[in-house]
Amino acid sequence: NAGVMQNPRHLVRRRGQEARLRCSPMKGHSHVYWYRQLPEEGLKFMVYLQKENIIDESGMPKERFSAEFPKEGPSILRIQQVVRGDSAAYFCASSPPGPQAYTEAFFGQGTRLTVV
Amino acid sequence: QKEVEQNSGPLSVPEGAIASLNCTYSDRGSQSFFWYRQYSGKSPELIMSIYSNGDKEDGRFTAQLNKASQYVSLLIRDSQPSDSATYLCAVNGGSSNTGKLIFGQGTTLQVKP
Numbered sequence A: 001n002a003g004v005m006q007n008p009r010h011l012v013r014r015r016g017q018e019a020r021l022r023c024s025p026m027k028g029h030s031h032v033y034w035y036r037q038l039p040e041e042g043l044k045f046m047v048y049l050q051k052e053n054i055i056d057e058s059g060m061p062k063e064r065f066s067a068e069f070p071k072e073g074p075s076i077l078r079i080q081q082v083v084r085g086d087s088a089a090y091f092c093a094s095s096p097p098g099p100q101a102y103t104e105a106f107f108g109q110g111t112r113l114t115v116v
Numbered sequence B: 001q002k003e004v005e006q007n008s009g010p011l012s013v014p015e016g017a018i019a020s021l022n023c024t025y026s027d028r029g030s031q032s033f034f035w036y037r038q039y040s041g042k043s044p045e046l047i048m049s050i051y052s053n054g055d056k057e058d059g060r061f062t063a064q065l066n067k068a069s070q071y072v073s074l075l076i077r078d079s080q081p082s083d084s085a086t087y088l089c090a091v092n093g094g095s096s097n098t099g100k101l102i103f104g105q106g107t108t109l110q111v112k113p
Helices: none
Strands: A005-007 A010-013 A019-024 A031-037 A043-050 A053-056 A065-068 A075-079 A088-095 A111-115 B011-014 B019-025 B033-038 B045-050 B054-058 B061-066 B071-076 B085-092 B101-103 B107-112
Touching (some): A010 A019, A019 A111, A031 A075, A031 B101, A075 A088, B019 B085, B033 B061, B045 B061, B045 B071, B071 B085
Parallel strands (some): B011 B107
Antiparallel strands (some): A019 A075, A043 A053, A065 A075, A088 A111, B019 B071, B033 B085, B061 B071, B085 B107
């Protein structure tokens, strides 16, 4: 049973370009969470999605960032017009169906975004 | 006050000793508590979850929860050099009733041979 799959593992973008980060949850998991880890900082929640629904986006920056989890295919975190401050590790976590307040989440390997 | 607080360390223990990692949280409505291990440059790996007051043991790891004191701890017995990593305390986001996790800054553990 494959774990949470993220790609690409490393992504380099020039300032002003768009970055697209993909996450395929573990088999049987229907809940996807995105977190960001800035250098030397802790993990910060960004957004929580179920298929075709954004449940909680309270951690998403107001501009340039968006996320989706379509009916078919992986979840996508999209960053438009990237700036150097967007350089970070972006982790996706997934969890199975059930009461989310008590559910364990498992992380993918992350995408390391570098903006040059 | 930070929502989830951990001593950043580094915590240094000799091989074979017990390592004790601590975490406090501010939201009394928090319902589930997790410890993740993160090696440098890698992703967080879930090592323990705990939901009710008391102790939960899994191999060399014991998680302890005291909701009245809003305190979670992780004990690692017979510490090994391979345990050297950053340990992240994560708390379920209380009143949101979702799986949203609030993480502490992490404690760096160094186990010296």
